Amino acid sequence: MKHLFLIFISVFFVPPSNAQFDETDMNYKKFDGFFNFYYDEAHGKIYLEVDALEKEFLHVYSLSSGIGSNDIGLDRGQLGNEQVAYFKKVGNKLFLIQPNLKFRALTDNALEKKSVGQAFAKSVLYGAEIEKEINGSYIIDLTDFLMRDAHGVSQRLKNKKQGAYKLDTSRSAVDMDRTKAFPKNVEFDVMLTFEGEPKGDWIKSVTPNPSLVTVAQHHSFIELPDDGYQKREFDPRCGSYPFSYYDYATPIQEPILKRFITRHRLRKKDPSLKVSEALEPIIYYLDNGTPEPVRSALLEGGRWWNEAFEAIGYKDAFQLKILPDDADPLDVRYNVIQWVHRSTRGWSYGSSVTDPRTGEIIKGHVSLGSLRIRQDFLIAQALMNEPFAESDYNYESMLELALARIRQLSAHEIGHTLGFAHNFAASTNNRASVMDYPHPQFSVKGKEIDFSDAYATGIGEWDKVTIAYSYTDFPEGIDEQEGLDQILDKARRDGLRFITDQDARPPGSSHILAHLWDNGTNASEELDKVLEIRKTAISNFSLDNIRVGEPNTVLEDVFVPLYFFHRYQTEAVAKIVGGMEYNYAVRGDGQTTIEMANSAIQQQALMGLLKTLNASVIAVPKDKLSLFPPRAFGYPRTRESIKGKTGVSFDPLSAAETAADMTLGFLLHPERASRLIQQKALDPKSLGLEKVLDMVIVNTLGRVHKDPYLFEVQNSINFKVLDHLMNLAASKNVHPGVNALANDKIKSINETNFGKALEQIDALEMLRRIRNFYEHPDKFKMDPAPKIPDGSPIGMDCFH
Numbered sequence: 001m002k003h004l005f006l007i008f009i010s011v012f013f014v015p016p017s018n019a020q021f022d023e024t025d026m027n028y029k030k031f032d033g034f035f036n037f038y039y040d041e042a043h044g045k046i047y048l049e050v051d052a053l054e055k056e057f058l059h060v061y062s063l064s065s066g067i068g069s070n071d072i073g074l075d076r077g078q079l080g081n082e083q084v085a086y087f088k089k090v091g092n093k094l095f096l097i098q099p100n101l102k103f104r105a106l107t108d109n110a111l112e113k114k115s116v117g118q119a120f121a122k123s124v125l126y127g128a129e130i131e132k133e134i135n136g137s138y139i140i141d142l143t144d145f146l147m148r149d150a151h152g153v154s155q156r157l158k159n160k161k162q163g164a165y166k167l168d169t170s171r172s173a174v175d176m177d178r179t180k181a182f183p184k185n186v187e188f189d190v191m192l193t194f195e196g197e198p199k200g201d202w203i204k205s206v207t208p209n210p211s212l213v214t215v216a217q218h219h220s221f222i223e224l225p226d227d228g229y230q231k232r233e234f235d236p237r238c239g240s241y242p243f244s245y246y247d248y249a250t251p252i253q254e255p256i257l258k259r260f261i262t263r264h265r266l267r268k269k270d271p272s273l274k275v276s277e278a279l280e281p282i283i284y285y286l287d288n289g290t291p292e293p294v295r296s297a298l299l300e301g302g303r304w305w306n307e308a309f310e311a312i313g314y315k316d317a318f319q320l321k322i323l324p325d326d327a328d329p330l331d332v333r334y335n336v337i338q339w340v341h342r343s344t345r346g347w348s349y350g351s352s353v354t355d356p357r358t359g360e361i362i363k364g365h366v367s368l369g370s371l372r373i374r375q376d377f378l379i380a381q382a383l384m385n386e387p388f389a390e391s392d393y394n395y396e397s398m399l400e401l402a403l404a405r406i407r408q409l410s411a412h413e414i415g416h417t418l419g420f421a422h423n424f425a426a427s428t429n430n431r432a433s434v435m436d437y438p439h440p441q442f443s444v445k446g447k448e449i450d451f452s453d454a455y456a457t458g459i460g461e462w463d464k465v466t467i468a469y470s471y472t473d474f475p476e477g478i479d480e481q482e483g484l485d486q487i488l489d490k491a492r493r494d495g496l497r498f499i500t501d502q503d504a505r506p507p508g509s510s511h512i513l514a515h516l517w518d519n520g521t522n523a524s525e526e527l528d529k530v531l532e533i534r535k536t537a538i539s540n541f542s543l544d545n546i547r548v549g550e551p552n553t554v555l556e557d558v559f560v561p562l563y564f565f566h567r568y569q570t571e572a573v574a575k576i577v578g579g580m581e582y583n584y585a586v587r588g589d590g591q592t593t594i595e596m597a598n599s600a601i602q603q604q605a606l607m608g609l610l611k612t613l614n615a616s617v618i619a620v621p622k623d624k625l626s627l628f629p630p631r632a633f634g635y636p637r638t639r640e641s642i643k644g645k646t647g648v649s650f651d652p653l654s655a656a657e658t659a660a661d662m663t664l665g666f667l668l669h670p671e672r673a674s675r676l677i678q679q680k681a682l683d684p685k686s687l688g689l690e691k692v693l694d695m696v697i698v699n700t701l702g703r704v705h706k707d708p709y710l711f712e713v714q715n716s717i718n719f720k721v722l723d724h725l726m727n728l729a730a731s732k733n734v735h736p737g738v739n740a741l742a743n744d745k746i747k748s749i750n751e752t753n754f755g756k757a758l759e760q761i762d763a764l765e766m767l768r769r770i771r772n773f774y775e776h777p778d779k780f781k782m783d784p785a786p787k788i789p790d791g792s793p794i795g796m797d798c799f800h
Contacts (some may be wrong), residue, residue, distance in 0.1 A: 021131035021139050033181025050087045051137040058222040059085045061150040062330050065216040068206045070346025072160050077338040079351045080151050094140050096126040101356050107249035116248045146190050151217050162203040165196030184223040185332050191216050206343050218330045229360045234259035236584035237488050239466040239498050240419045243359030262359040262419040263470045271475045278317040285323035290339040301407030302414050304459045308467035335364040345371040350416030364417025376402040382562035383537045385448045386544035404455040420466045424504035424514040425497035428521050433462035439517040444536050465491045508671030512579040512597045517568035524608040527569045534565045551632035560789050574666030576605035578675035596679050602687040610699040612663045615714035620652040643786035653716045654786045660717040661785035668724040670731045677737040693745045715762050723783050726773050730780045
């Protein structure tokens with residue numbers, strides 16, 4: 001009986017054939033490269049050969065095919081994180097370990113280094129039993145490491161409320177077409193399928209079966225650069241991204257946190273020459289799937305950067321070519337500009353693979369949204385006077401505007417991958433940088449809009465400064481720090497400014513020069529110009545703004561960017577109220593540290609903003625309303641349509657309410673209100689919150705329109721004014737003076753007859769809301785205006 005049981009075990013419990021690695025197996029294909037590896041075709045496994053223990057290399061993961069939704073944010077070619085790693089043998093296992101490079105001791109004292117290494121945690125990324133030892137090399141099964149959700153797809157879907165998904169390995173496999181080996185890098189690509197119950201509309205709109213979401217993730221093992229790279233000190237004025245770590249071997253009298261810039265490695269062949277070729281030029285490759293005429297525009301715009309390198313003595317140091325047909329865009333050997341498709345327009349961005357030890361940029365990777373150019377085309381279509389009156393093929397001027405923006409976009413995103421941050425003050429210096437967000441700059445000529453100066457051409461003066469700071473090769477005998485200071489000092493003397501995201505993006509931000517999508521040295525004067533352009537274009541707007549055969553419904557879609565054409569300049573002007581001017585000053589550089597915007601500038605800004613709360617300025621003209629019928633069959637409203645409260649019909653009252661809510665959200669932001677209180681305390685002559693509130697009330701509730709339509713539009717605006725006043729009165733995160741003044745003004749509405757507004761029936765509703773606000777203050781919530789359609793980006797940072 002015992003023998004029969006053993007026979008049963010031997011028959012029915014045979015060890016699986018793939019449990020033991022055997023390099024002589026005919027099913028194994030060997031790849032020789034930076035790491036040798038074997039592919040077991042019969043079982044879909046990857047075996048890695050590790051021939052050097054505790055030797056650091058770079059591991060990068062990325063998304064080689066995405067989901068196609070800008071809102072979800074999982075794009076083809078999206079880079080993940082990079083990390084230094086090494087293999088360590090412990091018993092019969094190899095561990096892949098990520099050292100902690102944030103905390104270091106740069107010293108020759110081995111014990112001091114060891115003490116820091118032991119003080120902070122490391123991370124074990126993977127552990128695998130040794131399958132076999134061959135001539136001193138160890139073979140491990142790497143399949144499970146590759147076949148995992150390294151990029152965090154399931155977590156992103158969960159965070160975006162699209163559903164709970166889990167990786168299904170039965171529907172996943174290594175993609176050998178994109179799995180390759182090279183002398184300095186090996187590339188692994190895996191197809192991963194996530195199974196789950198879809199909850200959100202975004203995932204449903206882009207996936208053929210939203211219960212099964214299949215993407216591809218990519219892993220790169222890369223040889224680290226040699227020690228020939230020289231780190232360069234970071235300066236907050238330089239416009240480059242900082243790279244930092246803590247060095248515990250630093251003398252006590254010096255800062256322990258070390259800051260350097262990120263940049264590509266670039267050296268002259270002959271540093272003694274004023275102009276020299278580079279030892280190795282920086283070469284970028286454009287996605288070979290990019291169509292014309294976009295391809296030529298991207299190449300032209302990207303090549304602008306060579307002008308900046310020429311200015312510091314390089315010849316052909318920056319080059320742009322077409323990616324070879326057989327090259328993988330995620331191969332670390334190529335700096336790539338990738339053309340990315342999504343279901344909706346969205347951000348473009350520039351990312352980099354950097355050496356975590358030094359900040360050296362190893363690979364620049366730009367992702368450009370393919371629908372962006374179509375939005376710029378739509379803006380031109382909206383502003384042109386009867387573009388299709390004579391022919392449906394009269395699109396050349398609209399296309400040229402869109403291509404001019406694409407040239408800018410190419411240069412902008414490449415700039416990020418060269419190591420540069422946004423400069424949102426550049427538009428005040430004659431469009432001094434492609435690293436700003438450029439709003440198209442139009443003008444009115446006669447009764448038409450002139451497009452001829454919409455976008456600048458070429459690299460800007462500030463861009464030459466950032467290139468000079470990051471990439472100047474200082475000859476022997478020249479003190480580098482002294483040379484860098486001279487570069488920045490000259491930029492200051494030339495009037496160039498650098499202010500970046502942290503002082504431009506927040507809704508309550510206060511720098512009077514740092515704005516997104518604005519133009520001009522005087523934001524208030526520019527708003528007047530923008531409103532005049534908007535007025536002229538709306539006056540010209542007609543059925544001839546769409547092609548013959550298109551449903552009239554499409555006119556509404558074309559009208560949206562025109563109606564909200566003033567949105568970004570409005571934001572810029574609002575920041576002047578309660579605003580400040582300051583610099584990233586360092587001791588001894590002669591820059592202004594900080595000063596409040598003077599009262600006259602703030603007053604001018606306030607008067608400009610009040611125009612956007614005037615129904616006669618902001619309302620859709622009555623004679624244009626007949627252009628916007630209910631939506632045609634097959635042409636529903638989208639997220640980029642004007643929202644309303646009238647069902648199928650176009651709602652001009654809601655359009656004005658949305659526009660007014662935008663202005664009031666900027667102008668009466670709680671942080672801005674608190675700054676106005678503070679400024680008044682420091683300077684009694686400053687504008688102050690009380691005057692701002694008084695002027696808003698007088699110019700909205702106190703404004704009378706005899707025309708019934710304009711009266712009702714103004715009424716919609718007025719209710720939004722009350723809503724924002726109550727928000728200030730109820731806000732807990734403001735100075736008490738803000739609450740006091742807001743409450744005082746609300747009560748004045750209750751007691752005072754503003755322009756006979758309180759004689760109207762709507763006054764009773766306003767009084768009811770005020771009474772309810774004070775009877776139930778804990779229940780107050782702002783009454784949301786119809787959501788403003790998507791706007792930023794205008795095509796849609798950078799995020800960078």
